[in-house]
Amino acid sequence: MGQNFTTISEIGEFELIKRITTEFPKNQTSTIAGIGDDAAVIATENLQQTVVTSDMLVEGVHFDIVYTPLKHLGYKAVVVNLSDLAAMNAKPTQILINIAISSRYTVESIEELYDGVRIACEEYKVDLIGGDTTSSKSGLVISVTAIGVAKSEEIIYRNGASKNQLVCVTGDLGGAFLGLTLLEREKRVFLEDGNMQPALEGFEYPLQRQLRPTARTDMRLIFETLNLIPTSMIDISDGLSSDINHLCIQSNVGCMIFENKLPFDPSVIELAAKFNLNSSLCALNGGEDYELLFTIQQSDFEKVKNHPDISVIGFITEASEGMKMELADGNIIDLSMKGWNSFSEA
Numbered sequence: 347m348g349q350n351f352t353t354i355s356e357i358g359e360f361e362l363i364k365r366i367t368t369e370f371p372k373n374q375t376s377t378i379a380g381i382g383d384d385a386a387v388i389a390t391e392n393l394q395q396t397v398v399t400s401d402m403l404v405e406g407v408h409f410d411i412v413y414t415p416l417k418h419l420g421y422k423a424v425v426v427n428l429s430d431l432a433a434m435n436a437k438p439t440q441i442l443i444n445i446a447i448s449s450r451y452t453v454e455s456i457e458e459l460y461d462g463v464r465i466a467c468e469e470y471k472v473d474l475i476g477g478d479t480t481s482s483k484s485g486l487v488i489s490v491t492a493i494g495v496a497k498s499e500e501i502i503y504r505n506g507a508s509k510n511q512l513v514c515v516t517g518d519l520g521g522a523f524l525g526l527t528l529l530e531r532e533k534r535v536f537l538e539d540g541n542m543q544p545a546l547e548g549f550e551y552p553l554q555r556q557l558r559p560t561a562r563t564d565m566r567l568i569f570e571t572l573n574l575i576p577t578s579m580i581d582i583s584d585g586l587s588s589d590i591n592h593l594c595i596q597s598n599v600g601c602m603i604f605e606n607k608l609p610f611d612p613s614v615i616e617l618a619a620k621f622n623l624n625s626s627l628c629a630l631n632g633g634e635d636y637e638l639l640f641t642i643q644q645s646d647f648e649k650v651k652n653h654p655d656i657s658v659i660g661f662i663t664e665a666s667e668g669m670k671m672e673l674a675d676g677n678i679i680d681l682s683m684k685g686w687n688s689f690s691e692a
């Protein structure tokens with residue numbers, strides 16, 4: 347570590363908070379008072395409901411500091427929360443951030459983390475209105491709380507799917523898991539030979555999907571423009587199979603998904619082949635794609651069928667029929683509960 351680094355104990359908690367929370371301009375008129383007082387103040391707007399969510403990222407559990415740039419980590423910590431708001435069809439407005447920092451981290455590294463937070467706030471037009479800062483015995487913990495608004499009739503829950511409705515996803519799947527697989531492999535190569543440069547060229551897309559994910563907050567406007575109200579919705583954070591399980595169980599329905607309808611980016615298919623992995627399994631069990639999974643009325647098919655951001659991947663059945671997927675070869679498999687954990691053990 348060079349001599350240009352400052353330890354947190356050198357400047358103290360209050361100076362650290364001051365340094366990391368400056369230059370956060372206000373984007374939302376509902377933010378009355380942000381950082382600086384004992385609590386933030388938000389205006390409640392007429393006929394709107396408040397939507398709140400929280401997510402925690404723990405070093406060694408959710409991220410590996412060896413290959414996670416802190417700027418990306420700050421960005422991602424915000425985005426994963428905004429994805430939960432997008433999954434409710436709410437408009438994100440404010441965030442709060444709690445961090446626990448071990449003495450290994452310098453002031454500069456925490457500033458870098460907040461550079462990522464600032465970029466996310468700018469891109470998604472949300473205001474950082476507060477948080478808490480404390481020390482940790484080991485590693486870094488970041489917990490973000492995000493606040494959003496929506497009219498009551500706009501909010502979409504997990505439990506609204508019913509028989510014969512269509513199952514849709516936004517964007518493409520499997521990329522984040524393959525990006526992680528690539529980073530893990532390059533880390534192993536690097537640990538064996540510190541002179542080896544990572545071979546990441548050509549796979550910018552899956553790497554970006556892992557390190558710098560996107561929250562589909564844009565879908566709110568797309569749904570409005572299409573005059574489409576999904577009947578149920580969830581974001582794909584744990585993998586398609588796990589998240590469709592949540593949606594089906596909460597709606598008390600089953601589903602039939604078609605493998606050959608799953609959307610993939612060409613670079614993801616190429617990378618899966620390189621690792622000898624099945625790209626469909628990466629979509630089902632990979633996780634962290636942060637796309638939206640939703641159901642629509644069959645009569646709304648025309649609205650989505652040619653939309654570049656939406657793929658229809660199946661339909662809803664009765665609960666007694668279970669959650670199934672028809673493979674490209676015609677065989678039908680059970681979509682049992684499998685998150686990214688079980689996949690990484692495979």
Ligand code: ADP
Pocket residue numbers: 363367380381382383384385443444445474475476477478479
């Ligand atoms: P208090 O002791 O009243 O809780 P703090 O000294 O912890 O206040 O925080 C001062 C201000 O800075 C508050 O507005 C708080 O919300 C904000 N703040 C503290 N830590 C963070 C952080 N990590 N990120 C953003 N805002 C923070």
Ligand code: MG
Pocket residue numbers: 477478479
């Ligand atoms: Mg405090």
